[in-house]
Amino acid sequence: MTSFDLAGTSRPWVVFVPQGSSEVREQLTELSAKGGRVHRFDARDLMTVPGTYRALARTLRFPGYFGENWDAVVDCLDDLCDAVTGGVGIAGVVRDADPLLETEHFPLFVSVLCQGADRANSAVDLDGDPLDRPAVAEHFVLEFRAFDPEGIAGRIAQKDLVVTVGDGFVGAALDPAEWH
Numbered sequence: 001m002t003s004f005d006l007a008g009t010s011r012p013w014v015v016f017v018p019q020g021s022s023e024v025r026e027q028l029t030e031l032s033a034k035g036g037r038v039h040r041f042d043a044r045d046l047m048t049v050p051g052t053y054r055a056l057a058r059t060l061r062f063p064g065y066f067g068e069n070w071d072a073v074v075d076c077l078d079d080l081c082d083a084v085t086g087g088v089g090i091a092g093v094v095r096d097a098d099p100l101l102e103t104e105h106f107p108l109f110v111s112v113l114c115q116g117a118d119r120a121n122s123a124v125d126l127d128g129d130p131l132d133r134p135a136v137a138e139h140f141v142l143e144f145r146a147f148d149p150e151g152i153a154g155r156i157a158q159k160d161l162v163v164t165v166g167d168g169f170v171g172a173a174l175d176p177a178e179w180h
Contacts, residue, residue: 003166006091007031009135012164012171013117014110016156018147019095021168028091028141036088036137043096049105060084060092070112077116077138089120089137097142101155110156110172113140118174 004015006027017024028038045055053068061084062076084090092113100106120138124130144152152170153163160178164171 003164004139004169004171006139006141007034007036007089007137009089009121009137011162011173013114013121013138013174014140014142014172016097016142016144016147016149016152016170016172017168019143019145021143023168024093024141024143028093031089031091031137034088035086037084037086037090039084039090039092041092041094043094043098043100046094046100046109047103052105052109060090070108073112074115074119077113078119080120080136080138085136085138087136090139091137092140094140094142096145098144098146100142101152107156107158111158111160114161114172114174115179118179 004012006015006024007030015024032038039059041055041059046052050068053066053073056062056073056076057066057068060076060080066072066076080090094100100109117138117140120136123135149165149170153165156170156172157163160175161172162175
């Protein structure tokens with residue numbers, strides 16, 4: 001049994017798994033069956049910060065006024081349109097994510113994905129007031145050919161994240177003590 005649910009609104013927001021995981025395949029199918037959307041990214045497009053901005057904006061249909069900075073990514077991830085989410089949620093999937101581990105921006109990229117997903121998966125705003133929309137399931141899956149859970153966990157460890165090493169996955173979510 002896994003400790004992540006790609007079709008639900010619970011943590012972790014970013015999941016690192018071995019490529020070809022049957023559990024991930026089943027959960028993506030479940031998300032699609034509920035009306036959610038699976039969006040795929042090419043890891044080669046995420047190797048630079050500008051490339052990451054372009055890939056996210058193109059694939060997730062960020063608005064034309066997207067500011068191409070990390071704060072704007074968080075804002076856009078929190079406010080994806082129904083055409084992108086199906087009104088239910090998304091899973092962003094990156095295959096062959098291995099080379100991303102070596103990029104300078106990788107830990108920040110993971111934190112930003114967690115920040116945007118944390119906000120999207122919540123039915124309240126940052127002040128705790130109810131939003132005028134329901135929570136939307138938003139998760140990101142990075143698939144690795146050479147899956148090294150301890151190496152991945154060590155690379156993304158930072159004070160604002162809770163990193164969990166489970167059976168066949170690594171999960172990342174915002175640390176509530178730092179963010180809430």
